[in-house]
Amino acid sequence: MKCPACGTSYKKFRTGLRFTDIVQWFWINDPDSSRWRYKRRRTILGAWHGAKKEGWELHKQECQLQREHDDAREPERPNFATVEGVPF
Numbered sequence: 001m002k003c004p005a006c007g008t009s010y011k012k013f014r015t016g017l018r019f020t021d022i023v024q025w026f027w028i029n030d031p032d033s034s035r036w037r038y039k040r041r042r043t044i045l046g047a048w049h050g051a052k053k054e055g056w057e058l059h060k061q062e063c064q065l066q067r068e069h070d071d072a073r074e075p076e077r078p079n080f081a082t083v084e085g086v087p088f
Contacts, residue, residue: 022048028084
């Protein structure tokens with residue numbers, strides 16, 4: 001899968017998160033162990049995968065909006081104002 005606007009592939013897309021960042025999502029600072037959540041490797045990787053999928057969809061939407069914005073902009077034109085004392 002590639003982003004239709006910029007061409008970045010899903011494989012090269014990165015969330016910017018680390019394993020320890022995802023573990024923190026599941027951390028509950030409570031002495032009552034019945035409220036704790038499992039933090040096994042598979043749980044963390046699954047949550048990370050979900051975050052990547054959400055980030056990928058957001059990237060594609062934002063990238064498309066940026067492309068449309070760039071296409072709508074008029075090209076900048078040079079300012080050919082008359083300058084006194086220039087011989088041409």
